[in-house]
Amino acid sequence: MALTFRKQIEATAWELCNGEGTVPELRKRFDADPETPNFDPTKALEMLHILQLINYKRVASAANGKHARCHYLKKPEYGLLNFEEPKPAPKDELERKTRIQWAKDFRLIADWLDTNCYTESEES
Numbered sequence: 001m002a003l004t005f006r007k008q009i010e011a012t013a014w015e016l017c018n019g020e021g022t023v024p025e026l027r028k029r030f031d032a033d034p035e036t037p038n039f040d041p042t043k044a045l046e047m048l049h050i051l052q053l054i055n056y057k058r059v060a061s062a063a064n065g066k067h068a069r070c071h072y073l074k075k076p077e078y079g080l081l082n083f084e085e086p087k088p089a090p091k092d093e094l095e096r097k098t099r100i101q102w103a104k105d106f107r108l109i110a111d112w113l114d115t116n117c118y119t120e121s122e123e124s
Helices: 005-017 023-032 042-050 076-080 093-116
Strands: 054-060 067-073
Touching: 005 023, 005 042, 005 067, 005 076, 023 042, 023 067, 042 054, 067 076
Parallel strands: none
Antiparallel strands: 054 067
């Protein structure tokens, strides 16, 4: 089953609420689920960082002993991330303007992606 990017973000947040993890650990947990085989959570983790919902700490990697990023949710309730639910009203005018600017930025990024990214079938 192919997940949309939004669903990937929601699934990654849910997986992090079940425990912190490095990217390889998260890949193994997703591979164990028949709904998400070969799912790479890297891009979803980047978006969760941008949205300031997760953070990371440096840990020794089990594979090679070097340092790795271990991701975790800033608040446990972020594990139930659902973009369908309305969010609380902004606290003040500055937060409202910041949200509007972020929405404009994300629309600009989405428009750029639509214009510049093609699937293999679209290229031919």
